Amino acid sequence: MDFGPYLMLASLEGAVMAAVLALTAVGLSLVFGVMRVVNVAHGEFFMLGAVLAWWIASHVGGPPALGFVAALILAPLAVGALAALADITILRRVDYDPERTIVATIGILYILQQVTLMTYGPEARPVEPPFNSRLALPWLEWGDTGLQMYWPWGLSTTSYKLFVIVAAVVVLLGVWALMSRTRIGLLMRATQLDRDMALAFGIPVERVYATVFGLGGALAALGAVLIVPIQQAHYLMGGDPLLLSFIVVIIGGLGSLPGTVVAAILIGLSDGIISVFFSPMLAKIFATLLVALVLVFRPQGLFGVKPR
């Protein structure tokens, strides 16, 4: 394959990655933005989404599409409820103290991961995609008779991968509408701006926190359900999304949702492209060092605005 089509293939893979990453990272960013706490267990909510998707899909009979749709609806709801429960029983009791919350969520991380290991086991299991037709993609090139279109061998994607990208865009638009157009979004933004003032105005801040934490978990789970027909569900799969979400949220500016989405696209695409052309390990090393250095020298993120 020539360089051009190869690059296009890498960017398509990167776009799928970016779509899922955007969902996961927006969940983390929402929690950080509104609640000012870092949820280290976020990757495990992602993992739970994938594992539950497998469990639901394997218990629903009929065509694979039916099981997948059931998983797409039920898994995020279940994970969201679990996250909200964790917020009410644990985080509320430590009063959202930033450091104690991190320690508590590290505890939650191990509990979720190890309970999954005990019940679901150490195997990696796939979920069948609802549809998965192969789509060959054309490529344009200057030939003898001017611009020609041809189908290079190997340049293809699947209908399911395109669906992932579309679905992620739809959900992100939904989150945007929720935050900017609805009453609950208004309450969340008010709580984010000034917690004490919101409380003084009679906003049930504790319920808002539980909702936000649940929503964050549900978004991670949704991203996982979308990816699980491409990757497999495994009890250790939460590590990478957590790290990447951290990277995205920090580069995008802590707590800024548009910044998070832009950074997710940037990181997802470049990760896809860099991993194709260079060693993925080297890409990861640079990414982690970049995050550390961004936090050290530009704590408001690359796109963030310095707090006044």
Added chain:
Amino acid sequence: MSDSTKTVILHGGLLALLFLLQFLLPAYHHGNLARIMVLATFAMGYNVMFGYTGLLSLGHALFFAAGMYGMGLAMQYAGAGPVLAMSAGLVASIVVALVVGLLALRTAGVGFMIVTLMFAQAGYLIILYYGAWTRGDEGLVMPQALRMLGAIDFSQPGPRYFAALGLFATGFLLTLWMMRSPFGKVLIAIRENEERARMLGYDVFRYKLAAVVISGTLCGLAGAAYGLLFGYVGATFASVQYSIFPLLWVLLGGAGTVIGPLIGTLFMFYLIDLSSAVTSAYMLVAGVVLVLLTLFAPQGLAGELRARVWRGLP
């Protein structure tokens, strides 16, 4: 009885007890206790930063691994003996601690936690990336012939226990002395109220940097000693899990106490040892303990002791 007499009795008694235990314990627990003392030194190093200075790091595996690999690589590829290899580990951990401290201390709170986490993650990935030398997860087995100091063979249980006790006692007495010295008091002042310490004229950054370097060096020494005494150097010791462990040990034992790290390490070691006999999901215990500690006993065991029995516990 004055506070300093009580301090001497408690801490001196503990060291004497550890010394005597080597003649009493059966072989299995004898080996375990040697391991626990080395890991407790790691925890004590962590405690200097987290317990006394109030800097919560999530990346201490980096220092442990720096010492361990500094020692291990020198032994494996340069044929260095124990003294030279340990010095290499010492230098490696000092350099790493200095660099991490200079960069990470520009941030605070959550930023500091994430920066240390990321540096440790980068360190772990670098160890895996240079797998040709470090042999990654598989690790390096230290050559037996080099683990000898004259006629003392560190792979034998007796000398191993003795060396572990020596390391532990050094860290233990160093922390005890440091925290009773003016320097330690300044660190505690920074933990309690950084702004006020700065206002009193202390160069807070320099004190914090010193705390990071002392902490990193102590952890690096523990890592180097672990590699030397147990003959194995592997990437697992650089993974996130080994950044969480010292936090867990110190939290459980009691942050900001001299005896806390040993108590926490001892408890957690046997808790995980017992549960790993039952299930492969032994880290569940660590998770449950972490959550319960943050909820019900944020001061840890020695912290409760300090609150209920003896307020002057250093």
